[in-house]
Amino acid sequence: MGLGWDEVVYVSQVSAHSPAAFFSAPRARGVSLLVAPVASWSSSTGLLRTYLALLSGLGLFLALRxxxxxFPPRTLALAGALFATLWVTLFYGPQAMPNYWVAVGALAAVGLFLRARADRRDRRLLWGFGVSVALMAWMRPTDAVWTVLPLLAVAVRARRWGLLAAPAAGLxxxxxxxVVEAYAGFxxxxxxxxxxxxxxxxLGWNIAVLDQLRSMDGRALCRPCGGPLPSTVVxxxxxxxxxLAALGAAVAxxxxxxxxxxLPLACAATAGIPYLLMIGYAAPRFxxxxxxxxxxxxxxxLAFLLTAPARAWRPVTVTLVSLGLAAHLAVQYAVLERAVDRTTAAHRDWARTAAALHRVGVRPPCLLTGEEAIxxxxxxGCSxxxxxxxxxxxxxEGVERATRRMPVAALSEPGGRPPPYARTWRPRPVAGMYAFVAP
Structure with a gap:
């Protein structure tokens, strides 16, 4: 599938095969360190995907443990299967992106919190709780804060200072x-x-529920988020x-x-607040x-629906739930296929443009600016x-100085105008785009 825009930013920080891309304020270094064992010595996307797929499976297994x-093992197994077969989980599990790891950390953190609350003697649970929160903060610090708010509130109310110290230390x-990088660079x-x-x-009051619904048809990013909603089946x-979550609460x-x-319902609610109520665009991974x-x-x-009815009705409920899950799985894989096809096509366009740039003389070491430059x-292989x-x-002035020591090109869509400093540069068509190449 090739690496996506955000993946490029994270991987390039540790890659020996390409200069580091600009690292903007919202990003954290967790993903870059996660991929470093592979990306630091290999440029193989297939190897990186395999490594992340195995690691994400292991992470989900440990979070469920x-x-x-x-809960009974069968309930935990069903929960893992439900989460692991969502198209968005399958799509992002093998990608160099932070959201899956925030999800795994959140799942582990809430489970360990509940166990540590019930068992004061097992200090390993507190250590695991703190490490799970640290994993979330390592990937996306603000997401970690939102997610642990209910846990902190319960710990304060119960006056369990160990349960309060563990997430604080993890954060x-x-x-x-x-935070150090904030003071050093921002x-x-x-x-x-x-x-x-x-x-x-x-960030402010902005209901993005409809934006999230529009992105459910396999769009990786919905910004700006217009157009019709996906079909009801999707x-x-x-x-x-x-x-079903409300039914689960009633059963509990x-x-x-x-x-x-x-408690997991409360953490899910706070984790979703910034992405459902505070931003003006959507991405399913959020x-x-x-x-x-x-x-x-x-x-x-679902386990309650399968076991609670009287024995005479149980075959009916089992059949209905099984058919519903089978239909759900079919929909998830259909959306996944569309998402992969769309993404693969976009990434191949980038690869074709890069190859065309090489043919017109823009080869490493080089610098690109403009449309989709990153x-x-x-x-x-350029900066x-x-x-x-x-x-x-x-x-x-920095761009103009770079033209004296390496090939430099400004990219634009067909019909687009070059930036002021590139108006005298040679326009070259490159795989559906225009590259204005510095002399």
Whole structure:
């Protein structure tokens, strides 16, 4: 499938085969360190995907083990299957992206919190809880804070200072590098948070539920998010999710063990707040932590539907649930296929443009700027830079100085105008784009 735009940014930080791309304010270094064991010595995308697929499977297995003793093994197995067969999980599990790892960390953190709350003597549970929170903060510090808010509130109310210290230590350990980098490169933590909000279009009251629904047909990013909603068949599971989660909560209350279900529901709610109520665009991967946390109560609800009815009705309920899950799986794989086809085509376009740039003399060491410069530069083995926009990291004078020591090209869509400093550069068609090549 090739590497996507965000993957290029993360992988290029540790790759020996391409210069590092600009690292903007919202990003954290966790993914770069995660892929370093492979990306630091190999440029093989297939090898990187295989490594991440195996690692993501292991991560989900360990996260589910954190719930041992809270639910029967069959319920945990069903929860893992429900989460692992979502198209968005299958799509992003083998990718160099942070959201899946926030989801796995969140799932493990809530399970370990519940077990540590019930067993004061086992200190290993507190250590595991802190490490799970650190994993989330390592990948996306702000997501980690939103997700653990209910856990912190419960710990404060219960006056369990160990349960409060473990996530606090995890947040500090996981976000330390991000905070240090904020002061070293962005002028402070407040400035970095403000810059991150600006890049995301500004954070505030903005209901993005419809945007998320529009992205459910396999779009990796919906920004701006217009157009019609996907078909009802594609969206049905999304509306069934909160209903089944509510049934899971009712089952937990009936069995007099509400905390094991209500707490993951509360964490799922806070984890989804910034992406459902505070930004003006959508990407399906943003809600992966929500889906992981909801998988446990949903699996408990389905287990109840399969076992609670009287023996005479049980074959009917088993058949209906089985047919529903089979249809759900078919829809997930159909959407996954469309998402992969669409993404693969886009990434092949970048590879063709990079090859065309080589043919017109833009070869490493080189510099690209302009339209889609970051991913195309990675494919071409060039550095990337931009004078304006969210990824601005160079001045016009800096670009002009670079032309004296390496090939430089400004990219634009067909019919687009070159930037002012490139108006005298030679225009060259390159695989559906135009490259203005510096003399």
């Amino acid at each position: 954190a719930w041992r003793g809270l 500090v350990a996981g976000a330390a590098e991000w 002028g402070g933590l407040g400035e970095r948070l403000a810059e991150a909000a600006r890049i995301q279009g500004g 969206l049905l599971w999304w509306f069934a999710l909160p209903l 209350v009936r069995t007099r063990r509400p905390a094991r279900t209500l 809600l992966l932590p929500v889906y992981a946390l909801l998988a446990i109560p949903v699996a408990d609800a 991913p195309i530069a990675f494919y071409a 990337s830079a931009n004078v304006t926009g969210h990824n601005a990291n160079i001045t016009r």
